[in-house]
Amino acid sequence: MTSPVLAPSALDALVAALQERHPEIEVRPSSPATVDYLHDAATRLAPAGSASTIGPAVALPASPEHVQDLVRIAAEHGVPVVPRGAGSGLSGGASATTGELVISTERLTRILEVSPEDEVAVVEPGVLNAELNAHLAPLGLFYAPDPASWRISSIGGNIATNAGGLRCAKYGVTRESVLALDVVLADGSLISVGHRSIKGVTGLDLVSLFVGSEGVLGIVVAATVRLRPIPAARRTVTAFFDSTAEGAAALAAITASRVRPSIVEFFDEPTLVSIDRHSHSRLRERGGSLLLIELDGFGIAEQFAELRDALTAVGGRVQAETDADGEVLWELRRSGRGFDLDSWFSGGDIAVPKSRIPEVYAYFAVLQERYGVEVSAVAHAGDGNLHPLITLRIPDGADPSAPPATLHDATDDLVRFALSVGGTVSGEHGIGTVKRELAAVELSPRTLAAQHALKAALDPTGLFNPGKAF
Incomplete structure (x- = not known):
């Protein structure tokens, strides 16, 4: 379902009606001041969507009743509604056009x-x-x-x-x-x-x-x-391996043990290099890949001992980190990886059965050979969710806002490989606008039809978030 093309007067009439009938609700007309509401964290970086200097109309309700009033009047005027939270999404799910009304929940904070x-x-x-x-x-x-x-x-x-x-x-x-x-x-x-x-x-x-x-x-x-x-105790554990392949293979040792960590994150070698370069850390000096693990609950010493033995047996250099060092490592996981401004990049997330994670990392070499790209990934390895980063150096004189088709093709290839091993297009970022075509590859025509039927039952006029998810 795509967003209808509306005459500017439809949105203007909606804003005027809201201001007349519900002056208690803050409504910002479409203008340069609302341009940030055109994008979420994903589409804000998309060259094709970054040129507009006029944003959508934005409503800022302060109660559920405000939301109801806004939806009713938007429906009366036939103006599509884009629900929006903090705008931190990574799939384009909160992106908007200048013909839509964004209903932001940023003031519903109780x-x-x-x-x-x-x-x-x-x-x-x-x-x-x-x-x-x-x-x-x-x-x-x-x-x-x-x-x-x-x-x-x-x-x-x-x-x-x-x-x-x-x-x-x-x-x-x-x-x-x-x-x-x-x-x-x-x-x-x-x-x-x-x-x-x-x-x-x-x-x-x-x-x-x-x-x-x-x-x-x-x-x-x-x-x-x-x-x-809150768990009785938490402990950060690192296990460094000589290579990406060894670290990925070691995940099976955690599954085979009796320990169930609260967090299991995996960093391949290019990710360690990227974090070091961006954050001035020295992770790569400790190994060619890293399993970053959190244990929690009672019996931390016993959990650590069994985990240490399991990972040491498959080549890991295992260490219990101090609380201070653990905090640094978790912050590096969350925000340490940087982006090279001299390269085009494509990110996202896929998920596979966790036993197939080593195959996904091995497939990166195929993508690199086939498309001339560089591929790395950090993974929520405990549940098989990978966040790949595919990059391609921008040649001298090339337009940075026009990435070549090979970047898209490599991303598409990786997603299709994930599907071939029992995976999914998205583990946690959603479909939004960014992955609609790929979602159609994963879902059968009958399944898509059922989802459209559910949409039609709850939103028969297509008011909410047109052009997203399906």
Whole structure:
């Protein structure tokens, strides 16, 4: 489904109606001041989408009732709505055009309730992941999903993409931590789906339907999320190997052990080199690949001993890091990898059964030979989610805003290889606009038809986030 081409008067009339009928809601007309709302973190870097100097109209509701009013009036005027959280997404799911109304949840920031007895919190979608955990820490609780952008990404955005993060290996992705949702539908009605209780099987699982739906079915205005006790202890463990292949193969030793780390991250050799160059670290001096692991809970010493023995037996140089060094290493994981401005690049995420991770890394050599690109990846190796980076040096005199087709072809090739070994187009970033063509490769025509039918049932006029996800 693509966004309709609208006359400017349609959006102007909508803004005028909102200002007249709901002056309590801040609405910013389409102008250069709203240009940042055209993009999310993915499309902001896309040369083809960066030229416009005029942004969309933007509404900033401060209550669920505001969201309902905005949706109703947008529907009256036939103006498409783009739901938006913090704009940190990496798939184009929150990108907009100048003919659309962006409904931003950035002011819906209340933590409505925390119940330590039930281990749940009720939050509005604009609450940042980091802010929620800062609020919970004095209570001895935490919210488990932790995408790399946890300091700046909102709970609503995490729900829209079913965001993952580092601790998914033990605690699961966002879907495993969402119990109930309040959602505004395309007719402006407000529905509640799910249960406050941990268990609940009454009716279809509409919570799981909305989680990961990328704003095409409705706008989440509140979420009941599951909390967990802060572990009794945490320990950062490093295991360096001589090569990427040895490190990737060593993942099987963790699975074969009785230890279940909360985090298992894998860095190949080019990633270590990139981090060192960008962050002035010295990781590559310690080995040609790295498994960065977090253990948590009781019996840390016993967990470490078994893990050390398992990884040492397959060639790892294993070390328990100090708390201070561990903090540095985790920050390098989240933000240490840099981008070479002299190269074109393509990023993203794929996921495969974790036993197939070594095959994916081995396939990088095929891509490099076939397309003349450089390929590296950091991986949430505990659940098979890789974040590849494909780069190609920009020749002298070439237009930096016009990457050659070979970059796209190499990216497409890698995704198709992931699919061939039982993987998926996206593990946690979502489809948005960036991966729509590839998603159609993964999903059968009948499956796509079923998804379009669900969309039509909940949003028959295609009001929400047209051109995304499908």
